[in-house]
Amino acid sequence: MSEAAPPATVSAAPVAPASPAVAARLAAEVAGTFVLVFGVIGTALFAAGFNGGTAGLNVGFLGVALALGLSVLVSAYAFGPVSGGHFNPAVTIGLAIAGRFAWKDVAGYIVAQLVGGIVASSLLVAIAAAGPDGFLANAQKGGFASTGWGELSPGGFGLVSSLLVEIIATAILVYVILGVTSSRAADGFGPLAIGLTLTLVALVAIPISNGSFNPARSIATAIYGGPTALAQLWLSIVAPIVGAAIAGITFKPLFDKLRRAS
Template identity: 50%
Template sequence: MADTSPAPRTLAVVAAEFIGTFWLVLGGCGTAVFAAVQVAQADTLDIPVGVGYLGVAIAFGLTVVTGAYAVAHISGAHFNPAVSVGAAVAGRLPWAQVPVYLISQVIGGLVAGAVIFVVASGKDGFSATGNMAANGYGAHSPDGYSLVSALIIEIILSAIFIWVILGVTDRRAPAGFAPLGIGLTLTLIHLISIPITNTSVNPARSTAVAFFNGDGAPGQLWMFWVAPLVGAAIAGVLYGPLFGEKSRTPVPA
């Protein structure tokens, strides 16, 4: 018989959330750092060959799809403090478990950020300052969007992201397709907001690279915790009253 005692289950959740968040940051931020902007030379002409915004958006979506299929049956595949808080607000996750999720996610993201930093530093001329796929607003926004613009878009997109997650994991939803729905949503979210904030909707992803990036990112990190958590709380509060709460897996007592 499988061991269902609390300690082994907690260890499995920690491992799943750590590895899943590590994969999300490595796959998404790593693509942004290593592959978003590349230039090839042909007859002295510089030709851009990087994946650009579209490639980065797809990379983030793919990390969620693959990670969720791998460990959703273990931890729910949150990989994001906003998802865990939204699930708790909606009654899908006991609040007592939320710290385990958040700590695992933040540490997993930071380890991935360190790996990106070490690998990127192996290239001659690389400077981490301003080049670690950090989130930002104002002067640190990719296209110069203000704090107000960043707050609005991050709250709205975080709420929509959690709303989709709650919807595709509702027991009335088609089984087996949740990771695809979540991954495609995250891809679309990035297509909308990379120019505005470099897209967070995930405090662990933002924390993972902010301190390696420097250049104002640590000082702006507060916004990329507040906005996703506010959006998550909105979605968590409204999902049940609007759509009727039907979790596929009963919340443990």
């Protein structure tokens, strides 16, 4: 999820490799967000509670958290070199606020992320529709792995709890992204750190809000999750953006100031 390289400029020095074309960058965001949503929501729908846990065949909350981290990890390594590997509108906005991403590219990235997420959830609906009788209806009745509070919270947590955990988790995620993609970070380990961070915060957040930290993921599931999921969708859009904005605004004054003082 590192910042995309700036376009090469003409000079007498050796010419640096050109930045990927806009179409390639947007395609990479579509593909990466598709993998993220397909991986984590597919795990939540088909594997988390498989067979009611009989014979230990379900993966539970831990499996979903790992699926989220692994989905971002593999997507960041595969598509990050092309687009910077955001795969999340909140991350794109947070990086732009921090000055790490051009505001003129924000809208295109967000549209690409929404497309990737919605295509993934739509294909999951098609898979579920061909499953056992009533599988899709039950999945949709349960909110189709949508995030929220009350009825949509696996642990029955309220609005304030879900709002806070989504804000805090997204802020942590964006702080880590800004840290591991800085010029001081070790090369090659960014995707690993980001994937593990997502796994960590998901382990905390899934019982509370069902763990999103990503408006594209939340929109992709809410459109199939019924009236309650759609009514609560605002939280899964607003909270991650607030968390990302907090990290984007405070990262430089906090950590660059600490670096200068050390």
